[in-house]
Amino acid sequence: MRWVFYLAAIASGISAVASVFIKESNASQLLQAKTKSICDETGNKNLEAHLEKPQTEHPIRDLLHPTIRQDLQQNLLLAILLGELLNILPRFYDNHYLRRQRKLNKGIDPETKIRSFALACPTLAIGLWLFAWTIPGRAPNVPWPISMLGLVCIGFSANDFSYVLFGYMTDSYGFYAASAVSALSTARTFTAAVFPLFMTQMYEGLGNNVATSVLAAAATLFCFTPVVFLRYGRGLRERSKWAVKGEEALRDENYHRGKGCEGEH
Structure with missing residues (x-):
């Protein structure tokens, strides 16, 4: 089981090192660099790169705000x-709750x-609805x-789903956690592979606002899932042939310390 994480860490380390050597691929940046190189070689300072928005001299005070705004608009990953x-x-709360239960000599x-999953589900729906109707086409002036x-x-x-769902699967299946997590990973990977096959057509056909609203509606429908797990999760585990049963989950101290699934694979 540990080698699953070791391999992931090794792959991440290799990717991080490799990213340092990635060359610039932005067309406007490459054009500016080429123009500057020609100016340096020829001594002709009048050459300009023909960008979508010509660059002119501005005081730093006037330049700073639109530059930051444009960067944020073009690099949504930042948000x-x-x-x-x-x-x-929520992880601070999780840690606080765990410490409190251990002091009381109670299981988890x-x-x-x-519990944060119950917060993350409606937050996703709200975020998608908000984004759907505050972007151009139909909301150009927001x-x-x-x-x-x-x-x-x-x-x-998105981050909460990754953290909480994988942790919940691990805790729920104990010795069989690796298999359960693999099933979850397969479902996520399959979804990530299928969506790009139709997302471009969906956005081109429906427009930004309606297409994102479809995703928001789907997220809204799934807001009930954390309620189901919080209320019926223990009963569902009791019915499962492979899941950790209620009393076993509450009493096994090694299980609570994350050692329950070391023996698998």
């Missing part, structure tokens, strides 16, 4: 990254660990920070 970082807040039911707020919500939820 999603902020949301992912904010997802550390797996369902108690998905200030861009409002759209970014929607993406912050999406980033928060």
